Amino acid sequence: MTTGPQATPVGAASAATVAMVPPARRSPGLWALAWARLRRDRVAMLSLAIAALFIAVMLASRLGLVAANWDEEIAVSYASPAFLPDAENLEAARSAGIPRPDAGPPVDISDIDPLAPHYGEWAERSAALEQVEGSRRTTLPFGADKWGHDVLLKTIKGSEVSITVGLVAALLATLFGTLLGALAGYWGGRVDDVLEWFYNVFTSIPYILLILSFAAVLSQGLVTIILILGLTGWTGIYRLVRAEYVKHSAREYVRAAQAIGVTDLSRMFAHILPNASHVVLVQFSQHFVQFIKAEVILSFLGLGVPVTMVSWGTMLAEAQEELIIGKWWQLTAAGVSMAVLVTAISLLADAMRDALDPKIR
Amino acid sequence: MRPSSAGAPTRALLIVLCLLAAALRPAAAAAPEKVLRMAFRSVETGFDPQRVDDLYSTAINDQLFEALLEFDYLARPARLVPLAAREVPQPELGGLVYTFRIRPGIYFQDDPAFKGQRRELVARDAEYALKRLVDPQLRSPYAWLVQGKIAGLDAAREHAAKAGRFDYDAPVEGLTLVDRYTLRVRLNSPDYNFIYVFAMSQTAPVAREVIQAYAADTMAHPVGTGPFRLAEWVRRSKIVLVRNPNHRGLALNTTWADPKDETDQRVIAALRGKRLPQLDRVEIYPIEEEQPRFLAFMGGDHDVLQETPAAFIHQVVPNGQLAPNLAAAGVTAHRELAPSITFEIFNMENPLIGGYTPEKVALRRAMVLGHDLPTEIAVLRKGQDMAAQSPIPPGTVGYDPTFTAHESYNPARAKALLDLYGYVDRNGDGWRELPDGSPLLIDYLHTTGGQSARQLAALWVKSMSRIGIRLEPRAVQFSDQLRDRHNGKFMLAAGAWVADYPDGQNFLQLLYGPNAGQSADARFRLPAFDSLYEQALRMPDNEGRNRLYGEMNRLVLAYAPWRLGVIRSYVHLTRPWVLGYKKHPMNHLNVKYLDVDVNMQAKAAR
């Protein structure tokens, strides 16, 4: 790649010449056209609105505007939803456990206790700190989980982690896949051989095994999940982007750019990438959806998000056994929220593909 | 290597199956087979008694093999009675020597390895089993039971490690074959609890020729003297036991039954005059997920549900009473307080949280006080468990039902204690710092996988944040948790212990200083505790020893090397046609004492 001082005049010249080069097949006008097509698609617009709503709620939660207090235990265990106020709740009674009928008085340890010299002061200070616990609610708008958390708030808070994981992991996978795909497709030869080898290694290991293996050896945490999903999920994008680059590298507009001395880097990213971007965009949205679903499975296996966070995956894992005891609300809240968002984005991705690639229809 | 070894076991198995089928056919024609179906909540490993330590493999081995001793079916607390031995030996020389006389006329189940001969159980088989436990090749997980205990066994083991193979023919100082049926065991030092080891299937006699014949996979070829034999095994999926036709037959021992206990009387009525075992076939399915395991019983596929998942407990015993639909179906609920305990271990060698100075003791004690145990019991354990008061759980010798811990959950007292010793928020970030101003951040180690570990961790975070202590959970794979605990790379870690034998010492040893780095992960080294422990070890079960146990309990409460958790309690369910059921705290499975009312079972199936 030319990065020397003489690159600057050539680059400047190229900027002028690009306009004269036959325009890229998909001119910016095509994006506008696609948008126009998309706007006519009512399902797509509804999907877009739903996705935007979810993102807005998630951002509000991120900024602490809503659901900031989701982890307050405001209700009894499995408090019923407000629309089912009379549902029997056997779980609400806080049992002190198996009784000890023969229990004697608390044992005296003052003779061996290293803390014994301060017993008096300790008792005085603690008397000043005594608190009474407030009463807990027996119903909530959409019920409570076993701790007494508001399921509605929990679902909102859960969207934050789920969407973040899906979004960041999809970005990572797309970035990785696009970059490697561009390198392989554009350069061919040795670079392509090495990357193809890399690709073959990754794809010949079954996906679930790859995920489990990575999860088994990395420590738990949000970053880990994102890394696992991102690092194992790039192959599909790589394949498609590479194909686009192979196709476009031979096209005359790229050849022309080369003839007038446009740098490789700018040909790869300023010329070809816009033409491959529809593939990237659709792939990105599909991976987004796929990773939101993958987070659930990782959480079910206990390899998901850390204890202090909540996601739709951890909610579903927690709610596994709740259906049988008649507490369907947490499963429903997390399951439906996820399904709605995923459906909306999938439909949007379909519509985008159709809009950007009109020959399909 | 043995090139033909792959085919031989398969052929042997086929022969066994054919014989079995032939043996069972006339019986099946005469009377309907008595079949019992149930689940295990975890998977088994295999059925070589000396090579396994998991509860579920051990439970099966208990049916296939006969140890020298066993626990009486009805006696509570647990009581040793003879099984393959003629009597429970009296400790000789103050607990230094035990002489076992094996009952003549006990035969192994038929097996091709015996070449058509009936094979009688002799003392040499019991000696062989004890030697196998320390054979380095077997890497037995229960080697520690006898290691350092039986005279001369450690030397034999070291010799084997050097030579590359264990010489089973070389005599071991502490194991003497007095005659064909008598084995004398001599220990390095007196130990009154050692006798319990002989009630574990890990020491059950095995035939050397069988082990040699199936050397390639002894896990899959159990040949014992027990009332059942392994008929079919699909690993981690299905275990089928059928009655061992060679078994001499047993009768229920009612000597130790409680005449006022309803269950005991029901068991006696059901099994009176019957030759045990009564069951022809037992099918066991390991199911790890709780929902299908529960549904398998509720849907009528299984006859017994051991350890009802706590999540569904209110479907089974709402408000402590058996649910009406189950009661109508004749289901019986059996509650058991298991001789096991959960706890959290403080690493006593950790510079931040360990130590014996008042200020370090205060930190740990405050964390214990601030941990919301009532919520753990009420919400996470659905009120099914009991708050542990000492490291010794009920069902073990040395448990004192009156012993109550000096204090319980009290966040106000926890905060006061922290304030008192200078653990206050010095930089205004809302979290307390150490008295010298450096950060106070607790690292809590737990395992990935499973919802319960996760929720317990969440409760720790909540409880500690309520008293101003910052705690960060660290979830790792099971093997990594073991490693970090073993190497002392943790501050606070979750733990649990299930009794190997029903004596409090089995639990107190987890806090004995010299055991640090083996089982004592807290690395608690308090001279007062250690000397009490050593004193108790040399005493038989009596009031004096119980007093020492009480003293040790008090030291544990005062220095808090552990946060005591709960005593697990389980509800077991049986269908009305299952007769003779009584869960023994030390035996997960005891199918030789069960019977099935085939007519009632068949009627329900229709």
Next chain:
Amino acid sequence: MSAYILRRLWQILPTLAGVILLVFILFNWVGGDPALVLAGKVTDPAQIENIRRQLGVDQPWWVQLWIFVQQVFTFDFGRSWSTNEEVSRILLTRIGPTLTIMVPVLVLETTLAVLLAVLVAYVRGTVTDRAIMIITTAAMSISFLVYIIVAQWLFGFQLGWFPVQGWTNSFLTNLTVYAPLPILLAVLVGLAPQLRLYRSFLLDEINQDYVRTARAKGLPERRVMLKHVLRNAMIPILTNIAIYLPGLFVGSFLLEVFFAIPGLGREIVGAVNRSDFPVIKAVTVYLAMLTMLVNLLVDVLYRFVDPRVSFK
């Protein structure tokens, strides 16, 4: 042609080397220490050392790598660390149940997906097309975990139509009694993505010139669809199925875990939890080999079927 196959076979070697290296790095280097899991409740240092020596994990890494390579080529991964069962036996016995579920899933899924795809392509652009696509999208948006939990509760518990667990030695009983619910669930979840994919294959063909020619000749649309479009679209469809084949052997571990099916998927999850590396390594490497061979086969067949692609 044979030169091409030979060359492709030769190309498998570096990929295999990569897989071996990746698996080795993941498990022998970063993975947990199995000795502590196997040592039992009381971990005596001498015992730990003994176990590590027996498993060979105390060897330098290059020795371990060499042993691993030998294992791959002799097809002998020794025994499972936790159960002492031969790894080859584990693979052979667990494959059956997995395939009992997955083969019917593949057959049903493909048949239904192709049929529906033809139907949808036939009515492309109509409300029916749109509705079916939206419904299938929604169906595949629900988490598999939710499907399993709800189905076990509804069909197994409330309605009692299917058993929720169990497995026998009889293939027929398994297929008719224990497999239907898992199969149904897998098809329900897997159908939508396949249908979408096949629809796009069919639409690709519909836009080809020869279809227009056929229509211009006045052939009825139904005939065009079945005779020309479907026949040509079968190539990408079959390719897709072939690519899907190796995944069949892993099965769905979620189904196997929830329905207690003794298949390979459940075995893998268990092996990961127990740090039973010989099992995981064997499964990974062999499935990778299988995948490579299937890919090769697909390429060869593809070139065979489609004369436009040359063997260069």
